[in-house]
Amino acid sequence: MxxxxxxxxxxxxxxxxxxxxxxxxxxxxxxxxxxxxxxxxxxxxxxxxxxxxxxxxxxxxxxxxxxxxxxxxxxxxxxxxxxxxxxxxxxxxxxxxxxxxxxxxxxxxxxxxxxxxxxxxxxxxxxxxxxxxxxxxxxxxxxxxxxxxxxxxxxxxxxxxxxQLGRTPEEAAAEHAHFFRQMINEWRESAQRRLMERVARGTIGATDPSALGIGAGDGETLAEENQRIKVYVRTRPMNAREMAANQFELITVGQRPTPTHPYAKLFLHEPKMRLDTFDQRKRMSMATQTFRFDDAFDSVSTNEDVYLKAVEPLVQAMQHPGARVTLFAYGQTGSGKTHTMFGSDGMRTAPSHPATGHGHGHAHARGHAHPAGPAPTSPTPQVAGVHEMVLRDLFELTRHMAEHIHLVPYLCFFEIHRNRIHDLLQSRARCTLRSDRHGRSRIFGLQEVALDSPEMALDLIRQGNSNRTVGTTGLNAAASRSHAVVQVILCEELGRMTDGRRKRRVYAKMSLVDLAGSERAAEAKDASTKERVEGGGINRSLLALKECIRALSRLSAVKIPPPSKDATSSGGDPTAATATAAAGDALGQPSDDATLAAPPHSPALSTISVATTSTMAGLSSTGQANGPTAPGTPQLGHVPFRASQLTLVLKDSLISPEAHTAVIACVTPSSGSVEHTSNTLRYARRVKTIRVRRKRRARRRMVRRMVRQLNADNEEELIEMEVEVEVGSVANESIAGDSLAGEHQRTASTSTHSDEPAAPEPEIDWLQLARTTLLPGDDIIAAGGGGVLFQEYIDADEDLLVRPEAPTADPALNFTLSCHRWALNHQAQAHDASYRLWQAARFGRVHEDVYLQQLEHLLRERVAIVDALAAVVERRRRERAAPVDDDANDVLAYGIICPAAAAAASASIE
Ligand SMILES: Nc1ncnc2c1ncn2[C@@H]1O[C@H](COP(=O)(O)OP(=O)(O)OP(=O)(O)O)[C@@H](O)[C@H]1O
Structure with missing residues (x-):
């Protein structure tokens, strides 16, 4: 019905x-x-x-x-x-x-x-x-x-x-966008201005050009750097669709790494709209989050920039025996992962010739124009991706190393789709993942092709990409719906065995992983059940990957003990050699593998690998693979590799003692994807923050201790000062010009601290004060940030006072000036505290009563300071008209502000 x-x-x-x-x-x-x-x-x-x-x-x-x-x-x-x-x-x-x-x-x-x-x-x-x-x-x-x-x-x-305004909702949205754009630009200008001020003051050097990004030289030091895991962020340019939808860029890349600050800063501006319950009007503001990464690439960076900074060091690491290098491209769908890894055409065009064929002898070229390869389908020049650059450089590397060792690169290419592994070089043939008796994961049925040239490898990748699972999402017409893994394995050829199989040993392995785009369930509303399941699987495996990398990052703090003497000397023992070689690594296809002698380069390395592998896989406690854990072996804890096929496949690479891992987090800069971008950045940050945090915690503890100490000192000083001000304001008339003023004041001070009733508090018109107090408004906050406000505040206060002349030879005047400065500093502190308090109250973290109480306290402090300062200046004027004993005057002037110092100074005069 x-x-x-x-x-x-x-x-x-x-x-x-x-x-x-x-x-x-x-x-x-x-x-x-x-x-x-x-x-x-x-x-x-x-x-x-x-x-x-x-x-x-x-x-x-x-x-x-x-x-x-x-x-x-x-x-x-x-x-x-x-x-x-x-x-x-x-x-x-x-x-x-x-x-x-x-x-x-x-x-x-x-x-x-x-x-x-x-x-x-x-x-x-x-x-x-x-x-x-x-x-x-x-x-x-x-x-x-x-x-x-x-x-x-x-x-x-x-x-x-x-x-009344004659605006359509679209026009209103465009206006909002314009306003936010303006706020972001003002933020950038203000940050740049602050930076230049610091350069002018000499707080940071202007000589290092890379330090002149926004936020450089803020005195922070990166906590102990985790060299094994590097995290980079790359922003793609805005595309036509986003610009047409009136979206705007929300990312500012700040400083780039310098020798003193080996990290990059990236700022994410988040537009906020909130309804003010007071007047029922919408308020626009902007919150800026700061992130630190090993490096950050803005929207004009090229694939080559990314390669040189983030990937080339990994290729260099491949010359070390036992190297296990893994590079991930992570990010929202449509954020540029495939563009970064495979190039602008995604290497989806058909191979120029059969995969088994040989290359065309392409020139080695990185950069924007793809100099060779299959005929481009579009007239625009193709941009080479990381894969191409890696392959060319790896071939170059093997050529250089040929004098010492003959290495042959092999390539395999598979995708993990819905937790299943498909060989993309064999028309998506299904492969199975199994653990061998050493606890290592091996993919059965995966084809590895020996490479003759980089071009052959590129053609294989093109062929594989044509088999890859793609779909259409709201943000990307050709979205990758699977994790694509290209593995390049450098093998040492050791001839042939009697049955004709090739004898080879894995020297180093590199895995290049183009992860499927993360997506939010809310955005998959219109998706079919199949697509939702697919999306859920993708997100689950990404979560598992994050947990594994984080766990490994945490564990990398644990020192793996050096192998025992027995293990180290087992290089010549055929039984031990077999075990170590098997533990080192082997190619996925067992039929091609031979059980080999231990690598002469690193017997110890392989032994550690066995211990680590088994411990990581949770086998050490049971001793299934290697017997009980040797005494002294660190308990490395649980790493959730089994949570997904992706992590299981990459387990050996990630836990190897010679592991080098890098994550390139790709983000979309447009305002339409702010939540995604924020998620990606937080994901990338969490990958590496474990060790940083520990340091941070220590730093926070230290700061808290210092603040406690300062508060204790300040409180004492403030109480004394308030008392002095009250007494001083009463006694001021009589003591001005009196040579016994110091004495007088000391007496007054002492008497106040005795049992005499305290002087009545000065009448303060709080309402008037609140009106005249420059509490920052939304617009000022949004436009300026703390530093600008701060300056305005001090300037405003200075106007309340007689503007001091430039320092002179007159010591008394200089003394007054220093008092002025002292007062301003305190003023600044008071303002700083009130600003933070106000900020906290805005976001509901402070109860209103507490806030008002604190504000009142701060305002009182402010009044006290200003009064004291006005008294000093007034008196100083009179003194200049009728000079008095300088020393006594100094004591008087300083005494009003800082009684403790005045007492000490008086004692010294006496
Ligand atoms: N740095 C860049 N410069 C120019 N265009 C870019 C850049 N990064 C991405 N693009 C363009 O953005 C679009 C989406 O990029 P891409 O396919 O690489 O996204 P993706 O992250 O791989 O998405 P998915 O996860 O859905 O596969 C493509 O048209 C690509 O050409």
Missing amino acids: TLDSGAPPSTTNSNNNSNSNNPRRTSLRLPSKSFSRASSGAPLAETGIPTVKAATVRARHRDSIISNGSTGSGGSGGAAGARPQRSRTLELPPLNVQTGGGGHSPYGGDGIGRWNASSTSVHTTSSANRSPLPSPVLTSRPDTEKLRQNREERHARAAEVRR
Whole structure:
């Protein structure tokens, strides 16, 4: 039955089979509809509304409270075959409408201020035949009504404003974008200005050009650097679609790494819109988050820039025996992972010749233009990706190393899609992942192709990419829906075995992983079930990867003990050699592998690898693979490799003692993807923050200690100063020009500290003070940031005072000036504290009473300082008119501000 049929619409809808997919839906009925239904007076029993049991006792209890015993509207009829109904429908009463019919309400049918059973009943099918209960919920109705009225008024007002302004919603959005853009630009300018001021002051050097990015030289030092895991961020340029949608860039890349600050800073500006409950107006503001990474690449960086900084060191690491290098490209869908890894065409064009063929002898070229390869399908020059650059450089490397060792590169290319491994070089043939007896993961059925040239490798990759699973997302027409792993393995050829198989040993291995784009469930609303499952799988494996890398990062702090002497000397022992070689690594295809002698380069290395592997895999405690853990072996804890196929496949590479891992987090700069970008940046930061945090915690403890100490000192000083100011202001007239003033003041001070009643507090007009106090407003905060405000504040205070002349030879005047400076510093501190307090209060972290109390305290402090300073200046003027003994005067001047120092100075004079 449908709404049109005159049956109770909400109930019908909630019981309608078409809605049964959403069993817990609670809908809010519009008053007009309720009214029409109530007027129609159709009894629920006639509507065919099914009756079902509540899913849980708890739900039933809740329902019974809400339902208020509206049994008449609960209905008891049930359509045969209807699905059990668990949804509840909350109907609001029509405003000022005298409803008819029903009459089941315990409150009668006036419908004003109370629930009316006939038209506004809250009913569930599980509430049938329940006796009426008085409900506390009923009392909340006027509030709900008020809220609704408020909302409607607000919407009407907003529509009216829009109408008056003659703006469409799109125009309003464009205006907002313009405003945010302006805020971001102002933030950048202000940051740059602060930086230049610091350069001018000499706080940071202007000689190092790379230090002149925003935020450079802030005195921070990177906590102990984790060399094994590097995290980079890359921002892609805005695309045409984003610009057309009036989106704007939210990312500012700050300083780049320098020798003194070996990290890059990246700022994410998050636009915020909030409704001010005070005047019901929208407030726009901008929050800026700061991130630190090993390096950050802005939107004009090229693939070559990324390669040179982030990837080339990994290629260099491949010359070390046992090297296990892993590079991940991580990020939201459409953020530029494939562009970075495979180049601008994603290497999706068909190979220029069969995969087994040989290359064309392409020139080694990195950079924008793809000099050779298959004929480009578009006239625009192709941009080479990391894969191409890596392959060319690896071949170069093997050529250089040929004098010492003959290495042959092998390539395999597979994807992990829905937790299954497919060989992309064998038309997506399914492969299986198994653990060998050493606890290492091995992929069975994966083809590895010996490479003759980089071009051959590139053609293989193109061929593989044509088999890759792609889909279409809202952000990318050709979105990768799988993790693509290209592995390049440098093998040492050791001839052939008797059965003809090649004898080889893995020298080093590199895994280049183009991860599938992360996506948010909210964005997959329109996706099919299959796509949702796919998306869920992708997110799960990304989470597992993050947890593994984080765990490894944490564990990298644990020192792996040097191998025992027995293990180290086992290089010549054939049995031990077999074990170590097997533990070192082997190629995925067992048929091609030979069990080899231990690598002459690193017997110890392989032994450690065994221990580490087994411990990581959780085998050491059981001793399945290598027997019980040797005494002294560190308990490395649990690393959740088994959480996904991706982490299992890469396990050996990640835990190797010669592991080098890098993550390139790709982000979209546009405002439309701010949540994604924030998530990606936080993901990337968490990958590496474990060790940094420990340092941070120590630093925070230290700062807290210092602040406590300072507060204790300040409090003492402040109490003394306030007392002095009160006494000083009373005694000022009489002591001015008096050579005994110092003595006088000391007496006054002493007497105040004795049992004499304290002088009355000066009358402060708080309201006036609050009006004149420069508490920062939203606009100032958004535009300037702390530093600018700070300066404005000091400037304003200076205007309150007589502006001091430049330092002279007059020591008394200099003394006054130093007092002035002292006071300003305290002023600055007071302002700084009030600013932070205010910020905290804005975000609801401080209770209003506490905030006001603190503010009052700060304002008092401010008044005290200003008064003291005014007194000093006034007195100084009079003294200059009638000079007095300088030394005594100094004591006097300083005494008002800092009694302790005055006492010491007086003692020295005496
Ligand atoms: N640095 C860049 N410069 C120019 N264009 C870029 C850049 N990065 C990405 N793009 C463009 O953005 C679009 C999406 O990029 P890409 O396919 O690499 O995203 P992705 O992160 O791999 O997405 P998915 O995870 O969905 O596969 C492409 O058209 C690509 O050409």
